[in-house]
Amino acid sequence: QMTDLIFTERELVQSLKEYIEAEEMKLEAVKSWANKLDMLTHASTSDPEGFLAHPVNAYKLMKRLNTEWSELESLVLQDPSDGFISNMSVHRQYFPDEEDEKGAAKALMRLQDTYKLDSESFSKGKLPGVRYNAELTVDDCFDMGKLAYNEIDYYHSVLWMQQALRQMDLGEDAKTAKADILDYLSYSVYQMGDLPRAIELTRRLVAIDPSHQRAGANLHYFEQLLSKELRARGRSQQEPADERPIQLDTYERPKDYLPEREVYEALCRGEGVKMTQKRRSRLFCRYQDGNRSPRLLLKPMKEEDEWDSPHIVRFLEALSDEEIEKIKELAKPNLARATVRDPKTGVLTVAHYRVSKSAWLEGEDDPVIARVNQRIEDITGLSVDTAELLQVTHPKYSRTSHTQKDEPDAFKSLGTGNRVATFLNYMSDVEAGGATVFPDIGAAIWPRKGTAVFWYNLFKSGEGDYRTRHAACPVLVGSKWVSNKWIHERGQEFRRPCGLTEVD
DSSP: OOHHHHHHHHHHHHHHHHHHHHHHHHHHHHHHHHHHHHHHHHHHSSSSHHTTTTTTHHHHHOOOHIIIIHEEEEEEEETTHHHHHHHHHHHTTTOOOHHHHHHHHHHHHHHHHHHOOOHHHHHHOOOOOOOOOOOOOHHHHHHHHHHHHHHTTTHHHHHHHHHHHHHHHTOOOSSOOOOHHHHHHHHHHHHOOOOHHHHHHHHHHHHOOOOOOHHHHHHHHHHHHHHHHHHHHOOOOOOOOOOOOOOTTTTOOOOOTTTTHHHHHHHHHSOOOOOOHHHHHHHOOEEOOEEEEEOOOOOOEEEEEEEETTTTEEEOOOTTTTHHHHHHHGGGGGOEOEEEOOOTTEEEOOOOOOOOHHHHEOGOOOOHHHHHHHHHHHHOOOOOOSSSSSSEEOOOEEEEEEEOOTTTTTTTTSSOOOOOEEEEOSSSSEEEOEEEETTTTEEEOOTTTTTTTEEEEEEEEEEOGOOOOGEOOEEEEEOOOOOEEEEEEEEOOTOOOOOSSSTT
């Protein structure tokens, strides 16, 4: 939908230019009338009787006042904006709303955290792999900080208000007043526990706007708190405020509900990947004919090991460019907010931490989908008759593919058992970010267009292999498309026989 909005905006700009052109033509016509009549009235008022002595002048005066001034009035009353307003009304139903804008701002902050990027990197467009430069103004940075502030997220509020102040101090023009930036920044810094800096910033605010309704009271309150703290420590004088600019590591980011978030984010940055030389020596590449599948005998798949245990493999040339474009074409009209399965009810619901959109495609939708399903069966040797539909998505979430012990009824309604394996097609290259990471084993798999990765979610005993719990890293620069096939237990009894031990 966002690519559609790009073309919508271009159409609105064209409509706006047409309105401006019409308005300019109208003003030119009015200006021409005014100039002509200015000269005429200058002559007529200098000698009214002599001017009207000419019968043509008398006639033209009657004509102008009876007809032509009415025409001019009609011209002035014309509104060239009607076409532009009508066009706006047609497209407004597709415009993003306040929640969309808020979500986009939070996405920037999520990228900032995951990839450890300071606010200036975003503000000045200093991102890896970018083809089009984009910068944030003082007002943009202020709006980012204000949104974080309203969400009681003082950590990000400080980072973005500080960036707004830095750019303003360097001379950038803005609609936002410096007093407003200092007001939000000083209180956010106080909330982060930095009283000396909060006092210094509030003093700057009072110096700029002595009549500010909160600044004086806040300054008095902050100074009292600091004095109390100093007395509690047995000290009489405060240390000067830290004059160094606020950076990402100046304050500690508040902990959230995901205990392994730091491991996940490190893997997304390519840090902490447990790919040792010993492990690498156990990885190989081979030709895969799907246990002599007739469709793969003459053109076997190229298979590469990505990880040894659990065994994760990548298939090269799994999808052609034509197949990718067809899958995207089929999916786009059906994209909807992705869901997760409620562990208690087994019902699919929207979750705030899963913000991707997805579509489900059946083999009957198009011969390409049927062909892709058949190829997955040929490569893996597993039946796809009981598999879920092909899911096309922009993933940004953390999950396990199989059901866990505390959600035994998640797939009960399907009657096909648990998700035994995952086949993940990468349908785009990504300039920066977008890896699939496995926090429990320290693995990171990077997108490569046209390739697919495959792993088993269950041991042969049917027990879940929790090492395959994985997460998709947010895309920093670029666009990520994947199509996913979850293969279920039923139908695999003779294709992947049960093991004799729990972790076999």
